[in-house]
Amino acid sequence: MLRVDVSKQLGEFSLQASFESEGRVTGLFGASGAGKTSLINIIAGLLKPDRGTVAIDGETLDDTAANLQVPAHRRRIGYVFQDARLFPHLDVRQNLDYGRRMNRLTDDPAQRKRVTDLLDIGGLMDRRPGKLSGGERQRVALGRALLSKPRLLLLDEPLGSLDEGRKVEILPYLVRLRDEAGIPMVYVSHDAAELRQVATQIVMLQRGRVTSIGGVKVLTSTPPPA
Amino acid sequence: MLDISPTEWTAIELSLRVATVATLVATPIGIAVAWLLARREFWGKSALDAAIHLPLVLPPVVTGYLLLLTFGRRGLVGAWLADHLGIVFAFRWTGAALACGIMAFPLLVRPIRLSIEAVDRRLEQAASTLGAEPWRVFLTITLPLALPGVLAGMVLGFAKAIGEFGATITFVSNIPGETQTISSAIYSLIQTPDGDAAALRLVVVSVVIALVALVASEWFARRATRRLHGN
Numbered sequence: 001m002l003r004v005d006v007s008k009q010l011g012e013f014s015l016q017a018s019f020e021s022e023g024r025v026t027g028l029f030g031a032s033g034a035g036k037t038s039l040i041n042i043i044a045g046l047l048k049p050d051r052g053t054v055a056i057d058g059e060t061l062d063d064t065a066a067n068l069q070v071p072a073h074r075r076r077i078g079y080v081f082q083d084a085r086l087f088p089h090l091d092v093r094q095n096l097d098y099g100r101r102m103n104r105l106t107d108d109p110a111q112r113k114r115v116t117d118l119l120d121i122g123g124l125m126d127r128r129p130g131k132l133s134g135g136e137r138q139r140v141a142l143g144r145a146l147l148s149k150p151r152l153l154l155l156d157e158p159l160g161s162l163d164e165g166r167k168v169e170i171l172p173y174l175v176r177l178r179d180e181a182g183i184p185m186v187y188v189s190h191d192a193a194e195l196r197q198v199a200t201q202i203v204m205l206q207r208g209r210v211t212s213i214g215g216v217k218v219l220t221s222t223p224p225p226a
Numbered sequence: 227m228l229d230i231s232p233t234e235w236t237a238i239e240l241s242l243r244v245a246t247v248a249t250l251v252a253t254p255i256g257i258a259v260a261w262l263l264a265r266r267e268f269w270g271k272s273a274l275d276a277a278i279h280l281p282l283v284l285p286p287v288v289t290g291y292l293l294l295l296t297f298g299r300r301g302l303v304g305a306w307l308a309d310h311l312g313i314v315f316a317f318r319w320t321g322a323a324l325a326c327g328i329m330a331f332p333l334l335v336r337p338i339r340l341s342i343e344a345v346d347r348r349l350e351q352a353a354s355t356l357g358a359e360p361w362r363v364f365l366t367i368t369l370p371l372a373l374p375g376v377l378a379g380m381v382l383g384f385a386k387a388i389g390e391f392g393a394t395i396t397f398v399s400n401i402p403g404e405t406q407t408i409s410s411a412i413y414s415l416i417q418t419p420d421g422d423a424a425a426l427r428l429v430v431v432s433v434v435i436a437l438v439a440l441v442a443s444e445w446f447a448r449r450a451t452r453r454l455h456g457n
Contacts, residue, residue, distance in 0.1 A: 046351055072354040073363075079355040085348055089370050098366075102357035148356045 002026070002043070002152060002186065006052030006062070010038055015208040021186060025178050027199030028188045029219065035208040036188045040154045043186065044079050045072035056152060076103070078150030078183075082157045084141040086129035092140050093125040099148020112147060118180065119143050119173055135166040139173060146181060153185045159194060167194070174198050192219045234428055236403050237411035244319055244407060245387035248327035252334055253380055260338035260379075261364070281393075282332045290396025293325055297397075321398035322405045326387035334383035341375020342368060374450035381443035385436055408432055 002021040007014060015035040019026075028036045041047035043054055045061065048069060054062040056077070061070045078099070086095050096116075100107070116122045119139040129137060138158055145153060158174070159167045175198055178185065189195050195202065196216055204212045212218055230238075262268075263275060281289050297304040299316045307313040315321035345368050353363045369376070391409035398405040400414060412428045415421035 044355055046354070072351075073357050073359050075355075076357070077355065079352070081348070081352060083348070085346075085352040087349060087353075087367060098353070098358075099356035102353070102359075102362060102366075144356070 001057065002184070003053070003055045004039070004043060006039075006042055006049035006054060008038060008042065008047070008050045010035060010208070013208045015039060017203075017205065017208070017210050019203045019210055019213055021184065021203075022201050023184050024200040025185045025187055025198055026201045026203060027195040027216075028186060028203050028205060029190070029192065029195055030205035031190055033207075034205040036190075036205055037156055039205065040079075040156055040186060040188055043152075044077050044154055045070060045075050073102070076149070076151050078145035078148055078153045080138075080141050080145050080153065080155040080158050082160045084129075084134075084137040086132075086137055086140055086144070088129050090128075091125065092121065092127050092129070092132070095129065095140060096121075096144050096147050099144060103148055105149060111149075115143050115146050118176055133166075134162050135169055138162065138166075138170060142173070142177070146177075146183070150183060153183050154188075155185060156188045157190070158187075159189075159191070171197060195219060230427055230431075231424060233402060234411065234424055234431075237406050237408050237428065238431055240319060240322075240403070240405075241388050241407040241409075244322045244326055245384050247320075247323045248330060248387040249334070249380055249384045251323070252327045252331055252383060253376070256331060256334040256338055256379060256383070257369070257376065260335050260342055261368075263335075264339050264342040278335055279332045281329050286329065286390075286392025287396045289329065290325060290393035293321075293328070293393065293397040297321070297324065315398070317398050317401060317405060319398075319404055322394050322407060325393040325397045326390040329390050329393050330383035330386040333386050334379040337375040337379040337382065338372065339375075341372040341378075344375075345371045374447040377446040377450060378443050381439050381446065385439040385443075388435055388439075389432065 001023060004020075005018040007016040009015075013035070015038055017035070017039050028039065030036050038047060042049050042062070049062055049064060051064050052062065053060060053064070056075075060068060061075055062068065087098065090098070096112070119142055121136070121139050121143055124132065124136055124140065129140070132140065142158070159170055162170065171194065178198060178200075187195065187198055196219055199216055202212075202214060202216055202218045203210055204218065259274075259278065263271065294301065294316075296302050297307070297315045299305065299308060299314065304315060307315075313320070315324055349371070350363050350367055353367045358366065388407075389409060390407070391413070394405065394407060395410050395413070400406050400410040402411075406414070408428050408431065412425045412432075415425035415428070
């Protein structure tokens with residue numbers, strides 16, 4: 001389980017968030033600028049909190065009081081970025097294999113097939129990222145993060161840069177991911193409809209503060225953020 | 227016809243050897259320095275940047291003389307190197323390589339630094355989340371993506387090294403077979419009677435080498451850039 005209790009000054013406003021994820025898909029919901037991306041960047045180890053702790057399954061990743069910060073490359077936390085960030089000089093197959101190589105994991109062809117089937121990217125292997133559509137890129141990015149065998153998956157508005165058609169196309173993959181991949185996720189989005197389909201728990205963020213934590217019904221009972 | 231005499235061949239071969247060694251040794255250092263300047267903030271950074279560009283701005287003879295003071299047989303560093311490691315630069319082709327390397331360094335570093343700065347740091351972040359330690363991010367992501375700049379810098383540095391004159395002749399003189407590069411050979415030839423034809427031949431060789439270097443640099447840079455964009 002993920003336990004977060006951090007604060008960070010971000011330019012004009014300050015982020016102060018404290019929550020515990022209960023396992024499956026924790027949706028981080030809020031308007032743009034609420035601090036969602038900064039929060040998951042802290043969880044990923046890409047941003048250092050001013051004060052506080054981050055722990056996963058009992059292991060402390062950040063503890064400002066003890067001057068402890070586990071670097072991002074040792075956290076085993078996968079990250080699917082809003083802009084995919086596939087490596088342009090590598091083809092799809094090499095992009096997918098990157099996490100396994102960097103983590104020095106043994107080759108797992110069965111797992112690779114499961115993931116490529118799940119995301120329907122088997123036919124894209126020899127293509128370069130420049131030759132993929134937005135939806136294809138995002139699916140490959142998902143596959144790449146999954147194949148690094150993370151213990152937690154962070155997704156920052158994974159459907160954010162896609163048009164409606166693509167969103168409708170990819171959302172089922174995300175639901176399948178939740179049901180079949182068995183990896184806990186923290187899913188950032190400003191789209192309540194999306195979260196209602198994917199998330200099992202909601203953490204609402206408004207201007208850097210957690211305003212409510214609860215089940216998905218929280219999305220309908222609370223008025224939309226300003 | 228281009229009838230090149232043995233003396234001229236010696237000068238050409240020496241120039242190629244000196245420039246190649248200078249470039250090969252300077253490149254890893256250039257990459258490290260370029261990365262430091264591109265990715266790190268530290269006290270003394272502007273001083274380092276200025277120091278690197280000094281050979282571009284100082285009169286070459288001055289650079290050569292400073293090399294003499296530092297690396298000459300009785301120089302600050304040169305004496306120690308000769309006594310303890312048996313490395314001698316004075317009046318040797320290794321000294322010519324050192325002079326050329328230093329003169330070429332700023333031209334080598336600049337394109338590399340620019341291309342490292344152009345590498346999207348968000349890609350480096352993504353690599354970190356996939357488990358890559360910083361040195362592996364550099365080797366697998368940053369360096370391959372900065373390759374056009376590295377190659378362009380290497381070729382530019384090579385071209386400068388092969389043409390270097392002032393610092394070289396000041397530091398290691400103009401000894402045929404040892405430190406007489408193409409430039410110093412031309413310089414000597416035009417001062418001797420009947421040397422004009424030979425000088426002209428070497429001039430042609432110089433121009434050809436310079437053009438090939440420029441074309442190669444362009445070609446490498448374009449190829450690597452195309453590779454980057456997935457074509």
